[in-house]
Amino acid sequence: xxxxxxxxxxxxxxxxxxxxxxxxxxxxxxxxxxxxxxxxxxxxxxxxxxxxxxxxxxxxxxxxxxxxxxxxxxxxxxxxxxxxxxxxxxxxxxxxxxxxxxxxxxxxxxxxxxxxxxxxxxxxxxxxxxxxxxxxxxxxxxxxxxxxxxxxxxxxxxxxxxxxxxxxxxxxxxxxxxxxxxxxxxxxxxxxxxxxxxxxxxxxxxxxxxxxxxxxxxxxxxxxxxxxxxxxx
Numbered sequence: 262x263x264x265x266x267x268x269x270x271x272x273x274x275x276x277x278x279x280x281x282x283x284x285x286x287x288x289x290x291x292x293x294x295x296x297x298x299x300x301x302x303x304x305x306x307x308x309x310x311x312x313x314x315x316x317x318x319x320x321x322x323x324x325x326x327x328x329x330x331x332x333x334x335x336x337x338x339x340x341x342x343x344x345x346x347x348x349x350x351x352x353x354x355x356x357x358x359x360x361x362x363x364x365x366x367x368x369x370x371x372x373x374x375x376x377x378x379x380x381x382x383x384x385x386x387x388x389x390x391x392x393x394x395x396x397x398x399x400x401x402x403x404x405x406x407x408x409x410x411x412x413x414x415x416x417x418x419x420x421x422x423x424x425x426x427x428x429x430x431x432x433x434x435x436x437x438x439x440x441x442x443x444x445x446x447x448x449x450x451x452x453x454x455x456x457x458x459x460x461x462x463x464x465x466x467x468x469x470x471x472x473x474x475x476x477x478x479x480x481x482x483x484x485x486x487x488x489x490x491x492x493x494x
Contacts, residue, residue, distance in 0.1 A: 264424040266290050266399065266415055268328060269379035270300050271317055272364070272386070272471045275487060276430060276454040281387065281394050282488045283452055284428055288418060289383075291329040291376045292400035292407060297322050302333070302375050304471035308350045310464035315343060319375060329376040329400050340368045347473075353462070354477035363389055364473060386472055390481055397422075412437050416445050428452055428493065455490040459483070 263284040269291055270277060281287045295301060303316040318339060320332040344365060351357050367385055372378035380396075387394055397403070399418065406417035415437075419427045425446065429437060431453040442449035458466050459478050475484060 262286075262424040263426040263428050264288065264419050264422050265428045266418055267430075268293065268296070268301055269376050269383065270304070271302055271375070271379045272304055272382045272473050273300065274304070274469050275457060275472055275475050275484075276452070276491070277383070278386065278390075278392075278472060279454060279488050279491045280428060280430060280452050281383070282392065283491065283493065284394075286395045286397060286422055286424060288397050288399055288403065288422075289376070289380050290399045291380070292327050292398075292404070294324050295319075295322065295326050295328050295331045295375070297324050301328060301379060304473075305469075306347070306350060306471055307461055307464070307467055307474050308346065310462075310467070312467050312470065313346075313350070315346070317375065317378070327400075329374055331375045332373055333375050333378060335368065335372075335378075343368070351477045356477055356480070359389075360473065360476040363476070386476070389476070390484055412441060416442060416447050419447050426450065431494075450493050453492045453494055455492060457487055457490055459487075 264286045265280045265284040266288040267290055269289045302319055303314060305312045305314050318334045320334045347361060347364060363385060367382050370381060372381055384396065403418045403421055406414050409417055415427060426448045427442065428450050431451045434451055437449055439449045461467065461478055
């Protein structure tokens with residue numbers, strides 16, 4: 262039984278969804294500190310053939326505040342401007358209408374924190390694709406280990422969940438070692454996304470964009486195939 266534990270990101274890249282698809286339980290790590298200038302509240306889409314970064318506005322952004330305590334300030338003006346950008350960028354994409362409405366519904370929801378809207382974006386994309394992952398929240402389901410730091414809390418959550426295989430994105434190789442986890446009774450592996458490419462109009466392919474871009478250009482069945490283009494190492 263496999264578990265993954267990740268901060269909630271707003272419409273993250275496809276590798277995030279590959280991780281969800283690869284495990285039996287996915288924990289939203291929402292009671293750790295917010296990361297400024299990270300990908301919790303920002304991502305990139307394709308505009309005129311190039312990567313374009315968007316950022317959800319945060320109220321008094323601070324790395325001393327937890328993710329689930331960090332409020333968003335989504336004005337109608339910001340939402341309308343972003344939706345106009347989305348329409349300009351993707352109005353001729355094959356799946357524009359359904360994906361546009363998906364994004365619009367999430368932005369117009371009553372989410373108060375970045376944690377809420379990010380989790381909502383991930384869960385709604387999974388529902389759109391027909392995925393039924395087992396989601397949990399570290400703040401609600403694994404709060405007893407909150408005092409622990411870094412790898413030790415990850416290990417504690419895995420043990421409490423009853424799952425002894427922890428999967429982390431490939432970037433985690435800079436943070437965690439298999440030996441440290443193994444010595445504490447947990448098997449650590451890393452998910453590596455393989456080369457993914459699809460048609461983005463007639464432009465050169467721009468990779469590692471938000472899942473929004475993947476959804477705009479690919480059918481649900483095609484995306485499910487893309488989710489399997491990864492290695493566990």
